[in-house]
Amino acid sequence: MEKKGRFGQFGGQYVPETLMPVLKEVEEAYLAAQKDPEFQAELNRLYSEYADRPSRLYYAEKMTMDLGGAKIYLKREDLNHTGSHKINNVLGQVLLAKKMGKTRVIAETGAGQHGVATATAAALMGLECEIFMGKIDTDRQALNVYRMELLGAKVHAVTSGTQVLKDAVNEAMREWAGRMDDTLYVLGSVMGPHPFPTIVRDFQKIIGKEIKEQLKEKEGRLPDAVIACVGGGSNAMGSFYEFVGDKEVQLIGCEAAGEGADTPRNAATIANGRLGVFHGMKSLFCQNKYGQIDEVYSISAGLDYPGIGPEHAMLHDTGRAQYVPITDVEAVEAFEYLSRTEGIIPAVESAHAIAYARKLAPTMGKDKIIVVTVSGRGDKDVAAIARYRGVQIYE
Amino acid sequence: MSRIKKAFENGKAFIPFLTGGDPDIGITEKLIFEMEANGADLIEIGVPFSDPIAEGVVIQAADERALSGGVTTDDLFAMVKRVREKTQIPLVFMTYYNPVFSYGNEKFLANCKDCGIDGIIIPDLPFEESDEIRGTCKEYGIDLINMIAPTSEERIERIAKSAEGFLYCVSSLGVTGVRETITTNVTAMIEKVRSYSDIPCAIGFGISNPKQAKEMAAVSDGVIVGSAIVRIIAEHGKESAGPVGEYVKSMKEAANS
Missing domain, CATH: 3.40.50.1100 (Rossmann fold)
Structure with missing residues (x-):
C-alpha cells in the first residue's frame, strides 16, 4: 500500500477518515503550486515586499x-x-488556501506567533481567520490575543485537556474535520499529517x-x-x-x-x-x-x-x-x-x-x-x- | 463465526459505547451487564486517551474523568477478562492508535484475544496506514473495524472490501456528539457500500434519540450511540445503571420499530 509522507519510519497520515480526502486535496494543490510559476512569483513578491x-x-x-x-x-x-520566521510559512499556506478557493483559514498557536502571522496573512489576502489557542496561553499572552483580533481574526480559547498548544492543535483538527469545504488548516510547524511536514519545510x-x-x-x-x-x-x-x-x-x-x-x-x-x-x-x-x-x-x-x-x-x-x-x-x-x-x-x-x-x-x-x-x-x-x-x- | 457477526442476527443492532473507567472500572463492568440485559447487541468500550481528536466535548470529558481516576489499559484488559467469564456479548475496544502502538501492537492484540475482546476501532488509523496492524489483528482473531465518513466517496470501495466484523459509518462531519439532525445522505453512503460488500453497516456519530435510532436503523444494520450514553453516566455517576439500562432498552426498541 502507498505510504505517504514518510521520513524513514516517521511521518505518515494518522488522521480520522473524514480528513483523508482533504489531505489529498491539499497535497494535489501544493504539488500544482510548486510547478506554477505564477504562484512562485507571487510568493517571492510577498517574501520580498511584504515580509x-x-x-x-x-x-x-x-x-x-x-x-x-x-x-x-x-x-x-x-x-x-x-x-518571526512564522510569516514564511503562512504566506505560502494562505496563498495556497486562496488558490484552492478556500475562503477561511484556521490555525493553532502556542505563544501566539503563528496565530499572529496567520491572522496577518489572512488579513492581507482577504480570508476569514479563526485561531485556536489554549486558555492558559491566552491568559499568559493576552497581548497577542488582542493583536490577532486587531488583525481581524477570531480567537478561540481552548478549555479542553491541558489548555495549551497540543490542545489547541486537537481543537483545530476537530474544527477542520467539521468544516473543510471552505477551510484550510494552516499548520504552524513541520508536524502533523502529510503533506504538512513537507509543505511547511518547503516554505521555511x-x-x-x-x-x-x-x-x-x-x-x-x-x-x-x-x-x-x-x-x-x-x-x-x-x-x-x-x-x-x-x-x-x-x-x-x-x-x-x-x-x-x-x-x-x-x-x-x-x-x-x-x-x-x-x-x-x-x-x-x-x-x-x-x-x-x-x-x-x-x-x-x-x-x-x-x-x-x-x-x-x-x-x-x-x-x-x-x-x-x-x-x-x-x-x-x-x-x-x-x-x-x-x-x-x-x-x-x-x-x-x-x-x-x-x-x-x-x-x-x-x-x-x-x-x-x-x-x-x-x-x-x-x-x-x-x-x-x-x-x-x-x- | 466471530461473535461480532452475531450482533447483527437479532434484528437491527443497537451498539452502545461507554468510556472504560468512567467514573470507575467497577461501574463500567456493571454497565456492560446492564446494557446487555436491556438489549445491547455489541458493546464498544472506550480505552481512554489523553487527546481524543475525533471526540466532542462529552466523550473528551469522560476520557479525562477516567484517566484522572487512574484507569490504565491493563485495568481494562483485566475488567474485560472478568466480564467475559459471564457473557458472550460481542465486545470491541474503541481507542486511538497511540495507546495501542505505544503498548506494542502485538502485545495489545494478544491481550485482546486473551481477555475476550472481539474487535478494535481506531479512528486515527485510516485505511492507508492500517496495514501495519491488520496482519497482527488477523493473527489474533481480532476484527479491525474500518470506518467510512461522509467525505469518503470513491474511497468507500477499498475500505468496504477490506472490512471485517462490521463497517462503522460516520453519519456526519466533525466529531462525536449529540446532533439535532443528521444531514448527510447516509442512505447513499450505505448503498455504495452494498455495491461492494455485504458487511453489516452500523451508523454512528450524532445519534441520541429514539426517532433518530429508528430512521438510521431503517437504512442500515444497526446504530451506535456514544455521547448520549456518556452524558447519562456523567449525570448519574455511580447510580447510572438504571437510567442507562432504560435508555438502551428504548433505543433497541426504536431501532426495531
Whole structure:
C-alpha cells in the first residue's frame, strides 16, 4: 500500500477518515503550486515586499570576541514582518488556501506567533481567520490575543485537556474535520499529517538557502555549524534543510529542557520522548508507558510541545543532526546576554539556540563559523522574563 | 463465526459505547451487564486517551474523568477478562492508535484475544496506514473495524472490501456528539457500500434519540450511540445503571420499530 509522507519510519497520515480526502486535496494543490510559476512569483513578491526578505545574516562581532572562539553569525528572522520566521510559512499556506478557493483559514498557536502571522496573512489576502489557542496561553499572552483580533481574526480559547498548544492543535483538527469545504488548516510547524511536514519545510527552507548564499558572499564558504531552536521544529528544519547534503556542516537543534531534562517539568522530546503516533504523525513524543501524552513544560510557550516534526526524528535517528536540551535558566541568561552584548532582544525560543552557541563557540577555533538562527524577536517575552526575575510589569 | 457477526442476527443492532473507567472500572463492568440485559447487541468500550481528536466535548470529558481516576489499559484488559467469564456479548475496544502502538501492537492484540475482546476501532488509523496492524489483528482473531465518513466517496470501495466484523459509518462531519439532525445522505453512503460488500453497516456519530435510532436503523444494520450514553453516566455517576439500562432498552426498541 502507498505510504505517504514518510521520513524513514516517521511521518505518515494518522488522521480520522473524514480528513483523508482533504489531505489529498491539499497535497494535489501544493504539488500544482510548486510547478506554477505564477504562484512562485507571487510568493517571492510577498517574501520580498511584504515580509522583508531576505532576512539579514549579521556578524555578531561582540559576541564572537566575548566568547573567544568560533565566529558567530546570526540569521535575523526576528526582523521579518510580524517578528518571526512564522510569516514564511503562512504566506505560502494562505496563498495556497486562496488558490484552492478556500475562503477561511484556521490555525493553532502556542505563544501566539503563528496565530499572529496567520491572522496577518489572512488579513492581507482577504480570508476569514479563526485561531485556536489554549486558555492558559491566552491568559499568559493576552497581548497577542488582542493583536490577532486587531488583525481581524477570531480567537478561540481552548478549555479542553491541558489548555495549551497540543490542545489547541486537537481543537483545530476537530474544527477542520467539521468544516473543510471552505477551510484550510494552516499548520504552524513541520508536524502533523502529510503533506504538512513537507509543505511547511518547503516554505521555511528559504532560511537555510539564504544562509548559504549570504555566508558564501561574506566568507566564501559553508558554516561549520548551524544552530536553531526546536519545538515542532519549523525554523530549525528551514535552517537545516539546505545543508543536509553538506555532511561537513554540523546541524544542532536546541530543545526546551524547562527545569531540566531529568526533571518532570520539561519539553525535551528527543531526550525523553519515545516512538508514538499523535497529531497525525509517527514521531517521538513525551508520553507515559500507556501512550498517554505528557503535559510538558518550558518557559517558552513556543517550544512547549510534547512532540517533534517527523523529519527531525529522522535526522536524529540517522545521526545527521544532533539535538541538545537547554534549560529555562540557560535560555533566560542567553536572552539577557544577547540583549546586552549585541543589542538584540531575541524571542525566548531563539534564546535556546543562543544558549547553546555560548557553550559551543568557545570550544571551537577562531577559524570556525557558527550560524545561529534568531527565529523571532523578544518583545513578546519581555514581561514574562521580568516576572521570572521578580520584577512585576503589567503589559 | 466471530461473535461480532452475531450482533447483527437479532434484528437491527443497537451498539452502545461507554468510556472504560468512567467514573470507575467497577461501574463500567456493571454497565456492560446492564446494557446487555436491556438489549445491547455489541458493546464498544472506550480505552481512554489523553487527546481524543475525533471526540466532542462529552466523550473528551469522560476520557479525562477516567484517566484522572487512574484507569490504565491493563485495568481494562483485566475488567474485560472478568466480564467475559459471564457473557458472550460481542465486545470491541474503541481507542486511538497511540495507546495501542505505544503498548506494542502485538502485545495489545494478544491481550485482546486473551481477555475476550472481539474487535478494535481506531479512528486515527485510516485505511492507508492500517496495514501495519491488520496482519497482527488477523493473527489474533481480532476484527479491525474500518470506518467510512461522509467525505469518503470513491474511497468507500477499498475500505468496504477490506472490512471485517462490521463497517462503522460516520453519519456526519466533525466529531462525536449529540446532533439535532443528521444531514448527510447516509442512505447513499450505505448503498455504495452494498455495491461492494455485504458487511453489516452500523451508523454512528450524532445519534441520541429514539426517532433518530429508528430512521438510521431503517437504512442500515444497526446504530451506535456514544455521547448520549456518556452524558447519562456523567449525570448519574455511580447510580447510572438504571437510567442507562432504560435508555438502551428504548433505543433497541426504536431501532426495531
